[in-house]
Amino acid sequence: MRKTLINREWSLLAFHRRVLEEGYDKSNPLMERCKFLAISCSNVDEFFMVRAASVVDQILADYHKEDHSGSTPQETLRGIEQIGQQIAADQYKLYEHLRTKLRASGLHLKKAHRLSLPEKQFLKSYFTEHIFPVLTPMVVDQSRPFPVIQNKSLNLGLRVKDPEDGEIVFATVAVPEVLSRLVELPSHGQGREFVLLEDVMKMHMDVLFSGYDITEIKAYRITRNADLDIDEDGAEDLLKEIEQSLKMRRWGNVIRLEVEADTSKEMIRMITQDGEDDPDAGINYVDGPLDLTFMNKITQLTGYDHLHDAPFQPTMPHDREVDLLDWIREQDRLLHHPFDSFGVVVNLIRRAAKDPDVLAIKQTLYRVSGNSPIIQALIEAAENKKQVTVLVEIKARFDEENNIHWAKRLEQAGCHVIYGLVGLKTHLKMLLIVRREEQGIRRYVHLGTGNYNDVTANFYTDMGLLTVNAQIGSDASTIFNMLSGYSVPSSLNKCTIAPLFLRKRLEQLIEYEIDSVKKGGTGRILLKMNALVDVKLIHLLYKASKAGVRIDLIVRGVCCLRPGVKGLSENITVKSIVGRFLEHTRIFYFQHGGKELTFLSSADWMPRNLDRRVEAMFPIEVPELKQRIRDILSLYMKDNVKSRYLQPDGSYVKPKTKPQLRIHAQQLLIKEASRSHMQPVTLQLQPRQTPDRVMALKVSAYDH
Template structure:
């Protein structure tokens, strides 16, 4: 066999810049006049929230890396300094676009429909009177200014709005004094104002600034400016040295509060004197300071996007449908025993998953429940069911991943509550994050012990399940049940990884399985056979898998990838990847499902997974790669996968130069994948209802 030609060195896109292009696609939806105004606000808020996490984690990590004596170059060939420089340039353009869209487009559109942001300098008498009343009764008693000129600078809370006040000094030696007022979260950011129709509001920082003199009676206020600090959150816990993982996680959360500042956002009207004061106190250079020409922290727009009423300004409601494959009159155990079930969320309700665990908690024949919890909702019915099951004497085990970034505090709280209820709580695996989505219910039945298993691509969170595009599969197949048992034995029992009949698990075998499947398609194509790879995921970063896909493309394998976010693979490069197509869909639901298809010589291999093709998922997390074997489930999944590649409304195609181009309908034929998926589910529900109405079932007399 001939030795393969070496692949070109410039075959990868930079991960961080690729992520910024993903956020730009989200921002483009805010910039799209075809979207309803409140939906555009939501997309704008998402871009702001995304950037917060990007700076805390990715930029924070790069800044730490830049301070090390050794030099680093990423796979695209950029040094750490070059990455930071490129990020700042791209970020500045993105911020300018955010405020252009908000101030010059969306706010005027909302104003025309009766939704107005009122600035105190331009407020009428009635609004001034209301704002003053709110300030005196709700705001002033809560807030406390802190003079900081001569003292130690206070610990500024991460991502919260602060006001910096410049006061005329009391002595000639000190011309200026400064005070910090943290606005915190006790008082709402949006202050509702009276209006005869529509909705009027002011922002908290504007109301406080307008009344700032009342905090400093007898002092001359020269300036009051809003600012916001982002701190480095790329802090790893040293699990080997932590006395206890729970204690270690609490220490990590505390360290985030005091970590270095990686970004200062500030009102562009700030004076040179105040900017210099803040820069000195927080040890910031100009590169880490961003001036804003509008309100800071655009995540407040989520609240406006959720305003009641104004239905003409938002998308029509798509209510999640009850799956026609599930009989509500039967238990989930009976439903799953009849056939494997595959659900497409959020088009189909997440309720059956919740119902399975709730029924398991109450069923006297259920002996044990074992489940991985990575991210849950604030009032999780699943956690409540697990605690109820333990209180009823069932053997309940929950793997609660304390290292789920930004959900650590909630998971610590849940872990303690579950332990108090008798749940056996396991805090993940040392050195790894447990990210797999799996639950097993062990039940005593007439024929013996049965195991009911749920596998998913998304979290056990009923709130996000209504917003994220994910897949659930439920089965009582014996091999899957045995694999699920072996999985929990491996993770909980600290035993050697078990042999699986069907599943592949990271970090032990998932990478190998994916590479083997890709290489199998490559060999078949080299032998003249048909070879196809189709995959959908959130991110494609892993160099080894990307190189395997390049080799497959060079052999002639047709590869279609639907990647929502980061993609480091360059498609469409002659001689390297001309057989690879990469698209990305940004729409009303967050695309989150991981699905993979391999033609496999006609014996099609189809999988769902909790893992993206990234080093962190394949090497540093506990993940699952699950084959879909049931014929009906497989067909349903493949139809949905094919739907994504037909989108010409909200799909973007990635070019070899890294530029995403939005697809457009040909001959006026619109195809919006999420709309088609929802309408397909609705049609299936109506069809099932029609069948039930035309099928007569008689009541039979009881046999004597």
């Protein structure tokens, strides 16, 4: 195969298709299927706002160079448009299917032409009282220019005819985001019925344009470039610079235009005129309601618990009768969320905030919840006169506004707030608690693979290490000094950080496996991550495969490596797992001549993580914890329900499995946690299945 790498953008779209497939999976409860449809739509929106936008920027800059997959920006964009249209068609096919299933369950999403006379009368009154006062019609004519349409907003476009002179002008009305997209009709004791807000508006637009003839009303939606471009070196106040850029995000260049399927060419011409005529902005004709993320609102309706996954209560691994700090001092503790409750971490910070012997708390925050108990605990700690230092990453994409808010709150409470290093995002997950004890100063450290977010910790799989290991504690202090000052460590004891050492360390670990095989031994690499994009490391894995190293990769999202190519990667398998929980853990296992090194990390294998972010990789050295991680990896490798195997052409296939041999990793971990956190998963690492034994049913493929 001439092209040794898979196109990054097409690979990411393949992941979004995998999410959509969960909506098609009839083994998932109905509301969960609706949720996956909404997530898929939100994911694709973000893809166009960021990834497709960057490709369009290259084209506008007249850039024609091929990327590492051998594709020019123009070829990449054509592929994006083709795959995007395929995904959109599948989304709306699924939507109609789910509408039918919802109706059978007592939830009816009605169309306007299906309404009875009493229902129409109710909606007329509802429009007059609740909708009409909020609306602002905007007409485009010689004296009124085309308004700037906000990113991702839903709008109604109208062609309005003046009965006196016959002139047709364009008008637009925003569908108000402050109102519920679902308008509920009066109940008749047979379930619940809803009409979409934009349909109610369409029925009554004559009220806004009385005296004029409305010849056409169609919904449309614009997606804009939302990637922030900030000159950190030239920004005297980074906080103000980002706040200003956030405002501009709503008005970036148009990347995509969505319209109803039967929208006239004349309406399209009117919508795309006057500054909205970017020739590279794709037009998507949609056979159904625009912006299906409203399906999330359906899943939040009460009274339908039987249509959701069975509730799962994370296990609290810490015995409440034992002091939390005593529990950590006893031995290193491994947390596997959401099966182990994230409440342990929250309680640790709360405990430290009140403890008179705690002198300092230092923490990195990348993404936190909207009402974060961790923030509240840090504020309390500062009020209790402890030295509290918090690195808040205000460049965390799409969380900038939330993080700016918390940064200001922390500063007002007396915390020392820092924003990281110029040109780098701080993505590592680290908590350091410095405590005065009888034996002297002791450092309690938490290192994790996921964010300090008490909400997402309930549905992201992540791991964290709690330790009082003196060398890791020393590393934590050194790293925080680097983040808050000018010191650059020449080395660390246990941890490895990017961008200083992580890439080189990973290269050394892979090369060791290669050398082991060359010396007559065996080599084994097992990696779990969210994305594999870095070209240098991919080619090093190819080198290891050709040398005879056995490599299994669990890559949830983007993967540019082509597995199973003869003479290149025939010793590599890649699987993606998408299920009830978002797989987010980064685990790196190397056989290392029998020493079996196991690491956890905040970093995926991408250039941005290794070269442009502050990340951490840390070892798991306690034998019991290493075994637990190996058992979990083994279970994920055995999963044949939610796994899909990546093919050399970039497509994914589902393993053919007999019903009695189905292994669903996440369900087994839920059952294990429900029984007892004291009983770890006991499945052992087994010889892997080769691609020809596990590949069966094609799920998706590209014609590129």
